[in-house]
Amino acid sequence: MAGGKSSKGRPDNPAAAEAQCPFSKKAAEFDAFAGPYQADPAEALRWSREQLPVFYSPKLGYWVVSRYDDIKAVFRDNILFSPRNALEKITPATPEAMEVLKGYGYAMNRTMVNEDEPVHMERRRALMDHFLPDNLEARQEMVRRLTREKIDAFIDSGRVDLVDAMLYEVPLNVALHFLGVPEDDIAVLKNFSVAHSVNTWGKPTDEQQVAIAHDVGQFWNYAGKIIEKMRKEPDGTGWMHETIRKNAEMPDVVPDSYVHSMMMAIIVAAHETTSLASAGMFKTLLTHRQAWQDICEDPSLIPNAVEECLRYSGSIVAWRRQATAATSIGGVEIPEGAKLLIVQASGNQDERHFEDGDKFDIYRDNAVDHLTFGYGSHQCMGKNIARMEMRIFLEEMTRRLPHLQLAEQEFTYLSNTSFRGPDHVWVEWDPVKNPERATSSIANGNHHFPVGAPARRDIARKIRVKNVRREADGILGLTIEDAKGRSLPGWSAGAHIEVCLEGFDRKYSLCGRADGTDYDIAVLLEEDGRGGSRRIHEVAAEGLELRLRGPSNLFRLDEQASSYVLIAGGIGITPILAMADRLKALGRDYTIHYCGRSRGSMAFLDRLQADHPGRLAIYAGDEGARADLAAIVAGLHDGGQIYACGPQRMISQLEDLTASHPAGTLHFEHFSAQETALDPSKENAFQVELKDSGLTLDVAADVTLLDALLASGIDIACDCREGLCGSCEVEVLEGEIDHRDVVLTRTERAENRRMMSCCSRSVKGGKVKLA
Ligand code: FES
Structure with missing residues (x-):
């Protein structure tokens, strides 16, 4: 189909799930600590995504949520789905372990991760500054220096465990530096981190519980001592120093108990997840050799490759929430107080959101939609630090060791519900072939990627026209193939691709056989269009090289x-x-x-x-x-x-x-959008209040609401930017909306509960309140 695209409708009818009992045999057999889930959580829940997207697991005592949209909906509503149980011990402590913890004065309290509103947002706002992209930019140099030091130490060895040699220590050093915590006890912190993870998300035996309780108790005391030390440096730099200062300035918002608990939690959160994600990234990329090769040849692919690794093999597998009222998720009734295990690893491979979702594809243009960092007001604050580190690891390694190979090994993982990454990643290479031995400047040249999520416009795969034919008057049929002769990703009926040619980006529905390795599209010559279809008609010929984004499916x-x-x-x-x-x-x-x-x-x-x-x-x-x-x-x-x-x-x-x-x-x-281009001379500026984040934004007459949200650091998906696709939808709580999209039905417009932020605005500049 030529022209822009918009779709409307419910992507999946939950009737099938509703018809089934959430207490099925498979649900009864589900074990979050064993076999399939520990080996591959997304694959272990494939049956659930397909048949029963929300089910009760009697072994775990939790309701498991496996589909992308349902997980996102749970994350979004932090009132109905409280984060209060996010750090609860998933395996209750034995009386002996509790005694041990008591002996250490262990009193883990609420932290940013598991506190309810309104306290959570008040604290988050007070402590957010250090995490903003502009404030992180200056840290790139330190991350690169630390990474290079580690690589220098092993580059001539020919064999190394990347985790021990680099991926554990660099994130820990970066985290400690970011927090302003002294780097004295790095070795002991590893034991403490593992103990904290097993204690909170693991299934230790009764004997292990006691040993772990000692480690956790010592970790608690260690965190307390660091705080005392830091209090003596009132001008210290780093996020924990800032937190300690806020504790003095606004003790109601940042109390003592919060500082101690946060210190313990953040030491783990700030580095463990990045280490695991980086280890998973190298394993994944070296297993998918073509992707590794493509990055070596074109480092501009790195930011999206990192997002795809976070989607496909991210370190945060599942998170927890608790329903504060009886409700339903994906058509399944959930009682008040129900504990939920929302499995991001499963949502990240949900075919309803990601075409060919279980395939690893560094050209996937919506990889950044992954749920690994969570979503909504509790989204990971450190996401951009993790991205920065993973990009630098990958950039340095692909440049300096493109001939790296995975060594023969059996990968092992710490058994738990929520975090995942190989304990070790052994790699090998022939040092004689190190490129810098021939060209020493290779050791130091590098790309610079701005902090933050990659832009969709930078992601496109190379394709080639294989065949051109006339389908009807003014309609050309094109068969296109991967420029390197690989199979193009699978797609589902209703999917489209975006063809990029000489500055024109045009969307076309796929209309060939879904099981083929090539794509078929049909391009209508639009006499009154913007020129994209005309240019394709002019130049389309066998062998023509183009770029392509997608496939995506908004008309499922x-x-x-x-x-x-x-x-x-x-x-x-x-x-x-x-x-x-x-x-x-x-x-x-x-x-x-x-x-x-x-x-x-x-x-x-x-x-x-x-x-x-x-x-x-x-x-x-x-x-x-x-x-x-x-x-x-x-x-x-x-x-x-x-x-x-x-x-x-x-x-x-x-x-x-x-x-x-x-x-x-x-x-x-x-086919196409209504006219959505802004004419500032005719537009009104307006104010937007954001309930979840507590921010109030000014949307100037020459700025879209979408751009105002993105500029304030709020991650919001967007695709077409012309009111066609529905991806930038936001929930309206108050205010009258001038709807300019072609996504919402008339009834939905009249209800005034949703709007497309890329094009719709407030009526006459009135204030709008969004969720
Ligand atoms: Fe597509 Fe707004 S409707 S980005």
Whole structure:
């Protein structure tokens, strides 16, 4: 399909899950401390993502949440889903262990991670400054210096355990430096960190509990001593010094108990997760050799490769929440007080959000949507420090040791519910082939990546046109292949790609066979368009090299409906064709209604007639045929769904006709957005209050709400930036909205509960309150 795209509809019907009991046999067998989950948490919960996305685990005493959208929803609502149990011992302490801890005066209290509102946001705001990207930028040099020192020490050895040689100590040194904590006792901190992790998220035996309690007690005392030492340096630098000063300035917001507990928790949080994520990153990349090779050849791929590693093999596997009221998640009823294990590692491979989700792909353009850092107001404050370190590790290693190989080894992991990364990563190389032996400047040259998440516009894979053909009047069909001859990622019906050519970025639905290694698209020449489709028509030829983003799917087929009506207008046939193929393969009940000016202008007619006989109705305008949309909607079976792609007037008519149908009946995708460009001379500035973060922002007349949110450090997804895709949606609590997107239905606009931040604004500059 040529032009921009927008989709609307419920991606997945939870009916199947609802119909099942959350206490199934598989749920009863689920063991968070054993076998499959410890070996590969995302794979272990594949069945759950597919069949039962929320289930009760009697062995754990927790409700397990496995799908991306559900996990995100839980993270977002920190009132209904309290973080209060995030640091609770998942295996209760034995009386003996409790006695030991008491002997040390252990009194772990709430920290930033597990406190409720409004206290949490008050503290977070008071202590956030050090984590802002601008304030982290100056630390890049120190991270690089420490990394280089470590690599210098082993580069001529030919074999090393990366964890022992670099990935443990550098993050710990960086963390201690960031916190302002003396670096005296690095060795002892490792034991303490492991003890804290096993104590909180592990399943120690009764005997182990006592030994661990001693380590944890000593860690508690050690943290106390560091605080005393730091209090004697009132001008000390680093985040913990700042916390201690805030403790003196505002003891109500940052009390003594908080300082001690935070010291203990942050020493672990600030480095352990980065060490584990970095170890996982090297293992993953060296296992996927092509990706490693691509990075060696093009270091600009590093920021997104790091995000993809965090998605595919991130160090934070699962987190915990507790329901403060009876509610439902993914259609499953949850009682008040229910404890939830929300498994980010599973959400990170959910096909509903990530096309071909279990495939490792450093070109994935939405890898940054991963949930490894959490989401919402409790999102990891140190995320940009971790990103910075992982990028520098990778940049230095791929430049200086591109011939690095994984050594033969058996990987081991600390058994627990929530953190994951190999204990050791043994690597080998031939030092004679070290590039810097031939060119010494290689040791010091490096890229600089700005602190923060990578920009989507920088991510694109190289592709090549394999075949060009005429599909209909003004429509070219293109088959494209990976420029290096690899398989392109898998995709699902309704998915699209973005083709980048000479500054034009245009989205096209995939319309070939979903099981192929190449992609097929159809490009309509748009006489009044912005020039992208014209340029493709001019230059498309076999062998032409292009760049491509995606695939992404914002027009997903719910495969649980009772029947389907597919409606296409003109070039809107492209996603509809893929859906028809999929429904045929599934053996489902479907009909296709295809409208166009004339048969000569309608692409894929022959293929549709051959592949979908008896299912297809063709309406060619020059033959006087018109689709009677009212009759088509009236004929929809109970539980049936409509998928439509075509011009605005067709979508509007279908919206009217389905207004009284159950939510999720109509799913649609547009060709193009309404005019969303800002004209500052006609716009009003307005203020936005953000309930979750407690911030108030000014949105100037020449700035979108999306840009104002991003500038204030709030991570918010965005794709099209023109009101088409729905990715930048925010929840509206108060204020009147001037909706300018083509995502929301009329009913949703009237409800005034959601808005697209890339284009919609407040009415007449009135204040808006968002969640
Ligand atoms: Fe796509 Fe806003 S609707 S980014």
